[in-house]
Amino acid sequence: MRLPPLVRLLLWPVSVLYGVITRWRAALYAAGVFKQKRLDRPVISVGNLTVGGTGKTPMVIWLAERFLAQGKRVGILTRGYKGNAGSSDEVELMKCRLQGAVFGVGANRYEQGKKLEPSVDLFLLDDGFQHLPLARDVNILLIDASQPLAKQSLLPTGRLREAISAMTRADLLVFTRAETVPGTGAAVEKFQEYPVFSATTNLLGFRRFGESVELLSREQIGCGPFYAFCGIGNSLAFFQDLKNWRVALAAKCEFPDHHRYDARDVGELEAAARSAGANALVTTEKDAQNLAGCTFAHLPLYIAIIDLVISKEGAFLDFIREKLEARTFAA
Numbered sequence: 001m002r003l004p005p006l007v008r009l010l011l012w013p014v015s016v017l018y019g020v021i022t023r024w025r026a027a028l029y030a031a032g033v034f035k036q037k038r039l040d041r042p043v044i045s046v047g048n049l050t051v052g053g054t055g056k057t058p059m060v061i062w063l064a065e066r067f068l069a070q071g072k073r074v075g076i077l078t079r080g081y082k083g084n085a086g087s088s089d090e091v092e093l094m095k096c097r098l099q100g101a102v103f104g105v106g107a108n109r110y111e112q113g114k115k116l117e118p119s120v121d122l123f124l125l126d127d128g129f130q131h132l133p134l135a136r137d138v139n140i141l142l143i144d145a146s147q148p149l150a151k152q153s154l155l156p157t158g159r160l161r162e163a164i165s166a167m168t169r170a171d172l173l174v175f176t177r178a179e180t181v182p183g184t185g186a187a188v189e190k191f192q193e194y195p196v197f198s199a200t201t202n203l204l205g206f207r208r209f210g211e212s213v214e215l216l217s218r219e220q221i222g223c224g225p226f227y228a229f230c231g232i233g234n235s236l237a238f239f240q241d242l243k244n245w246r247v248a249l250a251a252k253c254e255f256p257d258h259h260r261y262d263a264r265d266v267g268e269l270e271a272a273a274r275s276a277g278a279n280a281l282v283t284t285e286k287d288a289q290n291l292a293g294c295t296f297a298h299l300p301l302y303i304a305i306i307d308l309v310i311s312k313e314g315a316f317l318d319f320i321r322e323k324l325e326a327r328t329f330a331a
Helices: 005-030 056-069 089-097 109-119 164-169 184-189 235-244 263-276 285-289 313-330
Strands: 043-048 074-078 102-105 122-126 138-144 172-176 196-208 226-230 249-254 280-284 301-310
Touching: 005 164, 043 056, 056 074, 056 089, 056 122, 056 138, 056 301, 074 089, 074 109, 089 102, 089 285, 102 109, 109 122, 138 164, 138 313, 172 313, 184 196, 196 235, 226 235, 226 263, 226 285, 235 249, 235 301, 249 263, 263 280, 280 285, 285 301, 301 313
Parallel strands: 043 122, 043 138, 074 102, 074 122, 138 172, 172 196, 226 249, 226 280, 280 301
Antiparallel strands: 196 301
């Protein structure tokens, strides 16, 4: 969060107060003064310490795909941030990728979970690290390796939702975007006695917007150059991914997170792309959900389809399984 120095100085007392409130809130839940509600099915929470994208949605999709492949009935509990009518761009993205999962969307994740309990074997709690009212059996905390927490400050002067010390609540840590920082994977490998893992972003291919779901390779979409745009929590990460995937860019632009596009936006994007000499446009899966009803008449738009690659995947899944089995044994 890039605020002018004077604004940061004026907001500093607010950040201090915010930090005190969040620490006391967590402490009161830990002491049992504030009661957590527990569902009758296991709950795996995926969250982070910062605002913006760290890969929560890709991680939820990754986990759900593996549990669904095991024959598990998966329920996903999410707030549906900046959505309406019980959905959001992230919810629609997950629904597209996860055939067979069921969704509970709303601020009260416990209430949504109770409705789904008869039809699921386990829950994935999306963006759940700060959602303390709901008890969880596994607490997964994601940390963006490309944005060191040591350089962050608390809201509203920075991006931290909680103090760094809050990571002690996590059962396991995953450093996402490990490919952007040389040595991250090797450093994580040294944590032999601790549940710490790394994850990299993997390009599966591209889909042409408005057409079939067929995946196209980088070679099949042409050599470009492309005009890249997105409205996500970490736009720089997407642009860096395109560079890593050797997608030639003529220019790029970013919109606010969860931006809903309209015909005017499309017209301006196509005009900017033509002016920059681009042969096509490229964006993210999440942005594609916010382009519903739009048509690109003059230039093709390609959607980058990604997933995660988890280091020590077997150990990662084994750790989660052991935590879930401990709950079953205790029950």
